Each structure stands twice: as structure tokens, then as C-alpha cells.
Amino acid sequence: MRKLLRLLPLCLTLTGLAVTTTACKDSDKIPGTEIPDTEENRDILRVLERYRKAFVRRDAAGVLATAHPTYFDEGGTDDPSDDIEYEQLGPILRERMAQIDSVRFTIDYLEINVNKDRAVVKVWIDASFRLKSLVDAESGESRVEGRHNRKQDHAMFELLQDEGSWRITRGL
Numbered sequence: 297m298r299k300l301l302r303l304l305p306l307c308l309t310l311t312g313l314a315v316t317t318t319a320c321k322d323s324d325k326i327p328g329t330e331i332p333d334t335e336e337n338r339d340i341l342r343v344l345e346r347y348r349k350a351f352v353r354r355d356a357a358g359v360l361a362t363a364h365p366t367y368f369d370e371g372g373t374d375d376p377s378d379d380i381e382y383e384q385l386g387p388i389l390r391e392r393m394a395q396i397d398s399v400r401f402t403i404d405y406l407e408i409n410v411n412k413d414r415a416v417v418k419v420w421i422d423a424s425f426r427l428k429s430l431v432d433a434e435s436g437e438s439r440v441e442g443r444h445n446r447k448q449d450h451a452m453f454e455l456l457q458d459e460g461s462w463r464i465t466r467g468l
Contacts, residue, residue: 356389364463
């Protein structure tokens with residue numbers, strides 16, 4: 297029994313160190329994520345949050361401001377007709393934002409991989425949109441019927457660091 301009592305302070309010290317190490321480990325993550333808390337990761341997430349907030353405000357210019365001039369997205373298909381280049385992005389965003397009647401849009405940031413001036417961010421998107429009908433100005437006929445859309449899916453953003461700031465090159 298005496299041997300056990302002599303070991304008690306050592307056991308308590310080791311337990312305290314384990315708890316402290318675990319607590320410090322959690323503080324090395326950006327709150328609400330499992331992403332390491334570095335200035336570079338925070339800069340990347342700030343850009344994506346600016347994008348998300350601009351989208352919620354239906355601010356096409358704000359969304360476009362987060363995109364890099366080399367932006368290119370093939371829309372996830374082999375069909376070149378749905379590819380979007382930066383030059384097309386502004387008009388597409390303005391049209392789509394005008395169609396949004398209401399929006400709820402959250403992003404859970406899962407992982408960031410940085411390689412020099414490029415970053416890939418894996419996310420979980422949970423969004424719902426109520427879209428207005430789009431009416432053709434000349435004919436007065438509905439071009440696109442209004443509807444409610446919900447998106448819950450994994451997605452990926454690619455970013456490029458250019459002149460000290462990160463901008464999105466794919467994934468909007």
C-alpha cells in the first residue's frame with residue numbers, strides 16, 4: 297500500500313500533463329474546425345467567408361471580388377458548354393443572384409492543403425435557395441420557373457496566392 301501511495305504523486309502529475317497536452321492540442325485548431333490554426337489557413341478561410349457572406353447578401357460584385365482572373369471551372373462535367381471562365385463569371389453571377397429570392401448558406405471547413413502558392417479547401421456545404429422565376433423581357437414568357445433548391449454536399453475550392461492575397465480559381 298505504501299508503494300502505491302508513493303506512486304500517487306507521479307500518477308497525478310502524468311495525468312495532469314496528459315490533460316494539459318490534450319487541451320493545448322485542441323487550441324492549435326481554428327475554432328469549429330479540425331484545421332490547424334495558422335495565419336495562412338486563417339487568410340484562406342477569410343476569403344471563403346467573404347465569398348459566402350457576399351453570396352448570402354446576393355452581392356455578385358462581392359463574390360466576383362473573391363475570384364482570381366485565372367478562374368476556370370468545368371462544372372464537374374466533360375461537356376465544355378458548362379465551363380465557366382473568369383470573363384463569364386460576372387454576368388453569370390449577376391443573373392443568378394437576381395434570381396435568388398432567399399438563401400441560407402453555411403460552409404463547414406474540413407481540410408486545407410497548401411502547396412506553395414496554391415491551396416485546396418475541402419468543405420461541406422449546406423444551403424437552400426428559393427429562386428424567383430425569370431421572365432424574358434421581350435416576350436414576357438417565363439424563361440426559368442421559380443423553385444426551391446437544397447444542396448448538401450462535399451465541395452472543393454481551389455485558391456491561388458497572388459501578390460500576397462488568396463483568391464478563388466475554382467469552385468464558386
